[in-house]
Amino acid sequence: MARWAPLYYEKPLEIVSGRGRRVVDGEGRTYLDFYGGVAVNLLGHDVPEVCEAIEERLRTGVLHTSTFYLARAQVELAERIAERSGVGDPAVYFTCSGTEAVEAALLAATEYRRSNRVIALDRSYHGRTFGALSVTGDRRWQGSGLTPLDVAFADEKEDLGAFVAAAGPESVAALIAEPVQGVAGAVPLAPGRLESARDELDSHGIPLIIDEIQTGWGRTGRYWGYQWHDVHPDILVFAKGVANGLVLSGVVGRRDIMESLPMASLSTFGGNPLSATAAVATLGCLDAWRLTDNARRVGRHLRAQLDRRLASAPCVESVHGRGLLLGISFIRPGTGEPCPETARQVQEECRRGGLLVGLGGTHGNCLRLMPALTLTALEAHEGSAVIEESVHAALRKRPWRPPERAARDGSAAEAG
Ligand SMILES: Cc1ncc(COP(=O)(O)O)c(C=O)c1O
Incomplete structure (x- = not known):
């Protein structure tokens, strides 16, 4: 290996x-x-409600169908996530890892804005593929630094609004941020930090991408980590604990942004019925308990x-x-x-x-x-x-x- x-x-x-x-x-x-498989075992291990839902799905004999067919659990999950997301007129797209969800968000935002200029935060971590790595500000994970995106990193001392203004906001595709920087050691963004960029983003129509991969599903004591700030995401990325250990991730974004892709886009395993079934059960427990x-x-x-x-x-x-x-x-x-x-x-x-x-x-x-x-x-x-x-x-x-x-x-x- x-x-x-x-x-x-x-x-x-x-x-x-x-x-x-x-x-x-x-x-x-x-x-x-105390590590929960890197924040994935949201409810803990061997949870009867989740195991039973998975077993019931197994008994159908069909573990995978692809996104070319309807899958009831997938639709149910998309509705539940869209409703809770705080994103206006939301559309959901399912993927298989946090990284892939970040890639999908970057793809949608760059197509929407017809630009590959992205603002990210110093010390951030957004994943391990070419695009996700390029918005990762944590030097330990950056590698060669070769990148398909034109990324400007704002350090923690910089006023984000002024940073966006100075970056040439007409051509900025998105600002991407984690509400608590997890890989950086669980460092919350300073109060007011995201808010300081809101006017500049809004006046130029720049999407705010919130990476909730580590902070989502109640982990920070609010359903989403961004809810500690007075902002709303245009695109929200989720993964980790949503299916309590089964593989599932995705993006929920404003429909006009999500549908700006000029081509069809397929994730073979995205939102597969087994994972989606586990996720519906997991999110049910999260609320009920x-x-x-x-x-x-x-x-x-x-x-x-x-x-x-x-x-x-x-x-x-x-x-x-x-x-x-x-x-x-x-x-x-x-x-x-x-x-x-x-x-x-x-x-x-x-x-x-x-x-x-x-x-x-x-x-x-x-x-x-x-x-x-x-x-x-x-x-x-x-x-x-x-x-x-x-x-x-x-x-x-x-x-x-x-x-x-x-x-x-x-x-x-x-x-x-
Ligand atoms: C905030 C954040 N974004 C993206 C990722 C990448 O997710 P994955 O490892 O599922 O690709 C992680 C993984 O730890 C993360 O914490």
Whole structure:
């Protein structure tokens, strides 16, 4: 398998089963899962309502039909998403990954505006194909920087309205933004940041593309992450947790933009009946169990626990994020420089303590927490205690020392 797809942990982990917020590895060890398959296991594992809907679909014997045929679950899902999206006169197009949904949004916006000039934000992550990568501002993921789009990146200090005005708004195809920058380590956009661009976008008819791939479906404590801001998307991109683990993504955008494509466009697997069935069941549970409220409530609790437990740790810079999309960033004590080694060490220690967490941050110095939205306060308490112990264990090992120093000091580091 390609080396560019790295595995977590010194000794890679195989997850073989799970239930709720717990997973079991190949050696029979159970972990509390605070990463949720990168924010995909929205409801948790082995959820009867979703499993039964999938099993019922399996019994029809037909797993795939393509978008050339009607699929009831697909239409039902499109209606549900369109209704909730906040997009005026919406049209939906289903795809198979977040990246592909971003590509579809960029395609629609560039066709609509007849321009390939796009404004994106510094430190953003929008996916891994040619177009999606070109609007990705996080340098660690950019690669060669060769790009099919003419992209201007606004850094966090820039006023977005002034930035759009200076970029030649007549020829700007879109502004694309994540409400909370997930891969960057769960960094929320500053209040008022998107709003500052709204007048400039509106007066030139520039579509606002909101990437809700990580922030959608209640994760931030509101149904969509953009709802923390006073803006409405013209195009919204979704993926990740919508089918609680089955493959499904898509775009919901203003019909006039979506229908500006001069050609037919086909995604063979897009919105396939099995995934669409799982998504209808997942979104039903999300509403019935009031999980957006739970994400806000338990997220606040988890955040407060972490703030309190980590306040005195000299290697912790800050805890940030919204709802159940949280990040912890680490620095080298004394210097304040980002410290990816500590983040990795704490991740290993968490595993030892029975907790799975992810990594991220533009310097690789963040832990990322994206548990299922069904997380309980008790589990938040349990997980935060493991993180506290893990940070102290990492502090004892001082992972920021140069490797030669660490090897020379040997067991002293373990002890001290
Ligand atoms: C905000 C955002 N956009 C796009 C993507 C790409 O999605 P995928 O990995 O499903 O292609 C991701 C993936 O993490 C993401 O977090």
